[in-house]
Amino acid sequence: xxxxxxxxxxxxxxxxxxxxxxxxxxxxxxxxxxxxxxxxxxxxxxxxxxxxxxxxxxxxxxxxxxxxxxxxxxxxxxxxxxxxxxxxxxxxxxxxxxxxxxxxxxxxxxxxxxxxxxxxxxxxxxxxxxxxxxxxxxxxxxxxxxxxxxxxxxxxxxxxxxxxxxxxxxxxxxxxxxxxxxxxxxxxxxxxxxxxxxxxxxxxxxxxxxxxxxxxxxxxxxxxxxxxxxxxxxxxxxxxxxxxxxxxxxxxxxxxxxxxxxxxxxxxxxxxxxxxxxxxxxxxxxxxxxxxxx
Amino acid sequence: xxxxxxxxxxxxxxxxxxxxxxxxxxxxxxxxxxxxxxxxxxxxxxxxxxxxxxxxxxxxxxxxxxxxxxxxxxxxxxxxxxxxxxxxxxxxxxxxxxxxxxxxxxxxxxxxxxxxxxxxxxxxxxxxxxxxxxxxxxxxxxxxxxxxxxxxxxxxxxxxxxxxxxxxxxxxxxxxxxxxxxxxxxxxxxxxxxxxxxxxxxxxxxxxxxxxxxxxxxxxxxxxxxxxxxxxxxxxxxxxxxxxxxxxxxxxxxxxxxxxxxxxxxxxxxxxxxxxxxxxxxxxxxxxxxxxxxxxxxxxxxxxxxxxxxxxxxxx
Numbered sequence: 001x002x003x004x005x006x007x008x009x010x011x012x013x014x015x016x017x018x019x020x021x022x023x024x025x026x027x028x029x030x031x032x033x034x035x036x037x038x039x040x041x042x043x044x045x046x047x048x049x050x051x052x053x054x055x056x057x058x059x060x061x062x063x064x065x066x067x068x069x070x071x072x073x074x075x076x077x078x079x080x081x082x083x084x085x086x087x088x089x090x091x092x093x094x095x096x097x098x099x100x101x102x103x104x105x106x107x108x109x110x111x112x113x114x115x116x117x118x119x120x121x122x123x124x125x126x127x128x129x130x131x132x133x134x135x136x137x138x139x140x141x142x143x144x145x146x147x148x149x150x151x152x153x154x155x156x157x158x159x160x161x162x163x164x165x166x167x168x169x170x171x172x173x174x175x176x177x178x179x180x181x182x183x184x185x186x187x188x189x190x191x192x193x194x195x196x197x198x199x200x201x202x203x204x205x206x207x208x209x210x211x212x213x214x215x216x217x218x219x220x221x222x223x224x225x226x227x228x229x230x231x232x233x234x235x236x237x238x239x240x241x242x243x244x245x246x247x248x249x250x251x252x253x254x255x256x257x258x259x260x261x262x263x264x265x266x267x268x269x270x271x272x273x274x275x276x277x278x279x280x281x282x283x284x285x286x287x288x289x290x291x292x293x294x
Numbered sequence: 295x296x297x298x299x300x301x302x303x304x305x306x307x308x309x310x311x312x313x314x315x316x317x318x319x320x321x322x323x324x325x326x327x328x329x330x331x332x333x334x335x336x337x338x339x340x341x342x343x344x345x346x347x348x349x350x351x352x353x354x355x356x357x358x359x360x361x362x363x364x365x366x367x368x369x370x371x372x373x374x375x376x377x378x379x380x381x382x383x384x385x386x387x388x389x390x391x392x393x394x395x396x397x398x399x400x401x402x403x404x405x406x407x408x409x410x411x412x413x414x415x416x417x418x419x420x421x422x423x424x425x426x427x428x429x430x431x432x433x434x435x436x437x438x439x440x441x442x443x444x445x446x447x448x449x450x451x452x453x454x455x456x457x458x459x460x461x462x463x464x465x466x467x468x469x470x471x472x473x474x475x476x477x478x479x480x481x482x483x484x485x486x487x488x489x490x491x492x493x494x495x496x497x498x499x500x501x502x503x504x505x506x507x508x509x510x511x512x513x514x515x516x517x518x519x520x521x522x523x524x525x526x527x528x529x530x531x532x533x534x535x536x537x538x539x540x541x542x543x544x545x546x547x548x549x550x551x552x553x554x555x556x557x558x559x560x561x562x563x564x565x566x567x568x569x570x571x572x573x574x575x576x577x578x579x580x581x582x583x584x585x586x587x588x589x590x591x592x593x594x595x596x597x598x599x600x601x602x603x604x605x606x607x608x609x610x
Contacts, residue, residue: 017372018401026398030384030391037386037427117381118392118443121346122399123371293348294309 027132088238103186233272329493375444385429
């Protein structure tokens with residue numbers, strides 16, 4: 001057995017460590033490497049490409065004016081109708097998938113797979129681990145989002161030339177904000193559970209079914225504005241691409257029954273998404289700080 | 295501060311109404327290896343987890359080099375290498391990448407990183423696997439990488455929770471050699487184990503715990519002396535050639551401080567003697583002068599076992 005070379009030690013406790021910001025960067029770097037190596041990133045990218053491919057084929061087959069019609073009486077901009085059809089109808093699904101893929105088990109997996117035991121016993125704050133992993137998930141999601149946006153714009157350029165409506169940039173910004181909020185939320189659930197499958201399942205059910213269902217019940221049946229639901233806030237992503245931004249207004253339904261349709265204004269939507277991010281990210285961090293590796 | 299130290303101050307941990315650790319107070323200082331013994335569920339791993347801030351103490355403090363682990367984890371653990379409960383490494387990473395991550399977290403200079411990683415991987419005999427994915431490794435191979443990670447930043451305190459778990463006999467011997475080499479370089483090693491022979495082989499002191507309470511903390515020789523009914527110590531020696539009964543009964547049994555000597559087989563002698571380490575040194579010299587072909591001399595493993603069983607039984 002070879003012996004490690006001996007050397008004199010510094011005074012105990014005097015070792016110089018990197019700053020917490022630098023340690024966050026390290027965690028982010030290896031989290032990303034882990035996503036790439038575990039093929040998780042490429043599976044999500046493939047799903048994004050399949051959705052883009054289907055939309056591209058649909059538009060090519062039926063023609064852009066048929067799938068995204070812009071009637072003169074209702075629509076002033078054919079490109080806006082196209083971006084609304086393409087981006088507005090699908091991006092929230094891609095974002096939710098990103099949250100599930102990259103955030104669903106980001107923290108719970110550290111407990112279930114015992115990989116946390118390798119990290120946590122090192123001289124770094126748990127908050128550095130949490131933030132580093134969150135930034136890793138955000139970076140990976142942004143890559144997928146960027147590729148999806150590039151394919152959308154590529155199709156738009158093909159059909160309408162360089163005439164990209166400014167509302168698309170707004171919608172893209174809101175999409176990034178929604179992504180940030182979704183990842184805050186998924187990290188919170190990931191911190192809540194010690195089982196990866198449980199945290200992924202709960203996150204998927206909430207975003208794919210439960211929130212939409214609750215929103216429908218609250219706004220449609222109870223006639224209450226669902227300002228407390230994240231998906232209500234995310235409505236600004238699609239609404240901003242509409243020719244006329246929808247507003248909350250009373251409508252007369254079938255049988256002469258009066259009701260109200262709700263739509264978050266842009267400031268309301270931003271506040272809902274930002275509030276969701278801060279509330280869930282902080283709660284998730286507190287949970288992770290307090291959770292024990294028993 | 296003179297050397298590395300760890301200290302538990304009235305450390306308690308409860309899970310609901312179950313006390314996993316009760317008022318543990320223990321101070322270990324200097325360059326040495328301390329074996330941490332106790333049955334399953336005694337509180338060994340709980341103690342080590344509190345020292346690495348993986349769990350929080352219900353009461354009390356855990357100090358490393360005088361720094362409270364819970365209040366200032368980053369500084370307290372900067373000089374600690376640990377191995378708690380066979381951690382898993384991201385299966386998609388290679389040992390080089392996993393160790394590189396630990397190096398970056400611990401701030402190893404970029405220029406030294408590569409050399410240091412190769413050095414510790416060589417120490418645990420995993421050079422051939424340095425660039426293979428960890429997901430394909432056996433439990434023992436992962437444990438070797440975990441040990442390499444603990445060695446990486448050359449810390450002065452090691453907290454090891456059953457470090458030879460999952461290793462084959464050769465791997466266990468290699469880990470014992472690593473621990474012995476650390477002792478010679480002014481390191482403090484606090485190591486839990488179920489293997490009394492292992493503790494006997496590498497440790498200088500022993501702390502025994504059961505039901506969350508510290509039963510004894512003393513030097514190995516003082517602890518093993520408790521096994522003997524007359525309060526003395528037991529050493530076992532191994533010989534290169536056979537020895538006859540007469541030499542054992544006449545020459546060895548009459549040496550200074552020796553109360554009795556027996557010959558379990560022709561190449562082994564078990565000697566009971568009184569006194570502390572000074573008398574043990576004197577006995578070693580006297581036996582060497584007899585030129586009986588002595589090739590090993592060590593405190594009896596069964597003495598430690600006897601003490602362990604008696605102390606643990608007493609608390610049942």
